[in-house]
Amino acid sequence: MTPKISHKLIAGVSGVAVVIIGIFAWVILDSQQRLLLGDLERSANQLSATIKSSTREDMMLNRAEAVRRIISTIGAQEGIEKVRIFNKEGRIILSTDPRDTGQMVNKKTEACYMCHEADQPLERVPVSARVRTFKSAKGVNTFGIIDPIYNEPGCWQSSCHAHTRNQTVLGVLDITMSMAEVERAARAGQVRLVTFALVAVFATSLMIYWLVGRIVLRPVRKIAAVTRKVAEGDLSQKVHLKNKDELGQLADSFNDMMQKLADAQRQLLQANKLASVGRLAAGVAHEINNPLTGVLTYSSFLLKRAGKDSELREDLEVIVRETKRCREIVKGLLDFSRQNVAQRRPVAVNEIVHDACRVVKNPLSMQKTSIVQHLGENLPLIHADASRMQQVLVNLLVNAGDAMEEKGGTITVATDLVEDAGLVAGAEAPKAAVRIRVTDTGCGIEARDIDKIFEPFFSTKGTRGNGLGLAIVWGIVEGHGGRLSVASEVGKGTTFTVLVPLARPPAVESRNRPLP
Amino acid sequence: MTERLKVLVVDDEQVILDSARKILAADRLQVILAPDTEAAQQILLSERPDIAIIDLVLPGASGMKLLELALEHDPALVIIITTGYSTVENAVAALKHGAFDFLPKPFTCDELLSCIARARRAVELRLTLGARRRGAGPRGDFQLGMQAWARPERDGTALLGVTELELQTIDRIDRIELPEVGAELRQGGQLVGLLTTDGLAHTLWSPLGGRVLFRNDRLHDQPESLRDDPTGLGWLARILPVDLNGELPNLIES
Numbered sequence: 001m002t003p004k005i006s007h008k009l010i011a012g013v014s015g016v017a018v019v020i021i022g023i024f025a026w027v028i029l030d031s032q033q034r035l036l037l038g039d040l041e042r043s044a045n046q047l048s049a050t051i052k053s054s055t056r057e058d059m060m061l062n063r064a065e066a067v068r069r070i071i072s073t074i075g076a077q078e079g080i081e082k083v084r085i086f087n088k089e090g091r092i093i094l095s096t097d098p099r100d101t102g103q104m105v106n107k108k109t110e111a112c113y114m115c116h117e118a119d120q121p122l123e124r125v126p127v128s129a130r131v132r133t134f135k136s137a138k139g140v141n142t143f144g145i146i147d148p149i150y151n152e153p154g155c156w157q158s159s160c161h162a163h164t165r166n167q168t169v170l171g172v173l174d175i176t177m178s179m180a181e182v183e184r185a186a187r188a189g190q191v192r193l194v195t196f197a198l199v200a201v202f203a204t205s206l207m208i209y210w211l212v213g214r215i216v217l218r219p220v221r222k223i224a225a226v227t228r229k230v231a232e233g234d235l236s237q238k239v240h241l242k243n244k245d246e247l248g249q250l251a252d253s254f255n256d257m258m259q260k261l262a263d264a265q266r267q268l269l270q271a272n273k274l275a276s277v278g279r280l281a282a283g284v285a286h287e288i289n290n291p292l293t294g295v296l297t298y299s300s301f302l303l304k305r306a307g308k309d310s311e312l313r314e315d316l317e318v319i320v321r322e323t324k325r326c327r328e329i330v331k332g333l334l335d336f337s338r339q340n341v342a343q344r345r346p347v348a349v350n351e352i353v354h355d356a357c358r359v360v361k362n363p364l365s366m367q368k369t370s371i372v373q374h375l376g377e378n379l380p381l382i383h384a385d386a387s388r389m390q391q392v393l394v395n396l397l398v399n400a401g402d403a404m405e406e407k408g409g410t411i412t413v414a415t416d417l418v419e420d421a422g423l424v425a426g427a428e429a430p431k432a433a434v435r436i437r438v439t440d441t442g443c444g445i446e447a448r449d450i451d452k453i454f455e456p457f458f459s460t461k462g463t464r465g466n467g468l469g470l471a472i473v474w475g476i477v478e479g480h481g482g483r484l485s486v487a488s489e490v491g492k493g494t495t496f497t498v499l500v501p502l503a504r505p506p507a508v509e510s511r512n513r514p515l516p
Numbered sequence: 517m518t519e520r521l522k523v524l525v526v527d528d529e530q531v532i533l534d535s536a537r538k539i540l541a542a543d544r545l546q547v548i549l550a551p552d553t554e555a556a557q558q559i560l561l562s563e564r565p566d567i568a569i570i571d572l573v574l575p576g577a578s579g580m581k582l583l584e585l586a587l588e589h590d591p592a593l594v595i596i597i598t599t600g601y602s603t604v605e606n607a608v609a610a611l612k613h614g615a616f617d618f619l620p621k622p623f624t625c626d627e628l629l630s631c632i633a634r635a636r637r638a639v640e641l642r643l644t645l646g647a648r649r650r651g652a653g654p655r656g657d658f659q660l661g662m663q664a665w666a667r668p669e670r671d672g673t674a675l676l677g678v679t680e681l682e683l684q685t686i687d688r689i690d691r692i693e694l695p696e697v698g699a700e701l702r703q704g705g706q707l708v709g710l711l712t713t714d715g716l717a718h719t720l721w722s723p724l725g726g727r728v729l730f731r732n733d734r735l736h737d738q739p740e741s742l743r744d745d746p747t748g749l750g751w752l753a754r755i756l757p758v759d760l761n762g763e764l765p766n767l768i769e770s
Contacts, residue, residue: 285600286600289600289621289622290529290531290532290621290622291529291531292621292622293529293531293532293535293621293622293623294529294531294532294534294535294622295622296622296623296624297532297535297536297539297622297623297624297625297628298531298535298538300624300625300626301535301538301539301542301625303625304625304626305542320624323622324624326622327622330622355698356698358698359696359698359699385758386727386756387700387726387727387758390698390700390727391700
């Protein structure tokens, strides 16, 4: 199975969530532990102060039994492991555990080390330095605090004379407490936190899954479905997304691309069609020439021999005339098949329009048709073969004239500049193009015919046309990297629009020339 | 003319051979037919024809090869090339290689007879190949065969006209059909039509392709003034050549 975007995103987001929540939990747990330890420390300290003050009186009076009783009572409280008193030499003189009494404490270990690290024992130590944690013999984590018992006048003035005046520390009170309770509380906190973290990660993943599905996957699936249909050959497909985000933009560009692709395919199809028709035409023309020569020579020879008033003369004239028409058709086919040789250079559109209008003016005026020119001023030059473009215009003008039928009318030729013509050309080519529009007030083109008019051999003129005129026009315009389109309304007229790319600016043109 | 001229017609289409025989025999010519280059070569050697009408597309060796062989054998032979419109380029090449004229297929009886009429005159003139190819124009002119000249000028245009030699092969000119201004000429396509008093219509092929800028309208009223100065004041049209550099090599440089 291929990994899905949603799975990858969920894995990524979950990973990040686990790390962040983990660090967060660790920090919380750590500070909670510190708090608990601090509490323990404070209560141990208070406890040791309580023991000291409650035993002070009995100590002064050297009532060892009373001291032991107090310590035993306090030491029996829950959580308190041991309460011990060491003398200056490290001998345990009193303990809640009777087995310890009389034993020596190694000064290098446990609680002693802190003060006895230096050769000269420290006398005043802060609370934080007096506490310690360690594992007891039972394997329970244990917390210990030592509290030095300092010499005071009451001690050395006492009648027992157990202590001299120059002693500073008389002994140490050591309390050890089990940490089991604290640890239980900490563990409960941990469990809560971990549970919360897991729930949070799971919830985040679910949310991400839902969001990714809604914001990304649904539109992406739509685009993918359309792409599949396009791959199957249906170029009319469009992606309909309401999104205004990047995916919406992607869909828009996709639709735009499909539009251009469909246009390009249509044009390619037409170009291929023209090319094959051209080849076919050349082949047919070549094959037909010889038999046509036979017909034409025999018939014209017969016509020549027929007497001036021969009955046959009229019939022979028809044969010769029609055969000559065949000859013109063949010639037209060949012209059509070789129209791809073009000589392009920068030329002025209006000049071409002028020339074309002049060529067709006389025959059109006989059809009661006039030409009106609306030519744009200061139009840039176009990159074109002037004679071919003239052929385009002459063909369009003659067609327009034919569309007027007997009634006559007006043909309007207009030229102007279009800033963004959307022609598919090289990257360096300017976007702008010159537009030539030939509008007639003739019969118009039926909607069902409008797609066919550029097809070779399609003609509505019956015997008057060979059906190649507009195909040739189309081929020439296309060959110039331009575009030919038509808009028509039956009974009102037709407009043919020709877009021709501009001549490249001199800077681009001269790029390949050596510098002067 | 007392002696009947011999015409060899080479074509692989029987119908064309037959029709050519009928038309040319009626024109008081002795007609010999050949269906391929091999037969044609033998006839060239044995019969020594005055005129040969050769189709460019033939089985076996091409008409062009036959043209070269024939001229090698008899430089005075007047050769007319027939060809379809699709191979006008080849016809232009044939003119450069010494053909007298070409006749695009399909042709009418009159077109063939006009061509033959000029060929007869050419035979009478007894021009050698060298003389025909030298033409009559000044240096710097280019000729399409022996018929028409082209003079490229510094402004990028070119003047087109008819050679003195061509004028010698036709009768008095009644009417001249000049191309329309703005019309598109093709190399080897029609430049002008010349209607002569003997009732024939001669077609002059254009040495260059291009758009007609000016035409010599003076010739409309006085077509015969063409003969006064055919390479100067008798120019026919000024054109904007479409592919001067591509087309000049097809012409014969004077």
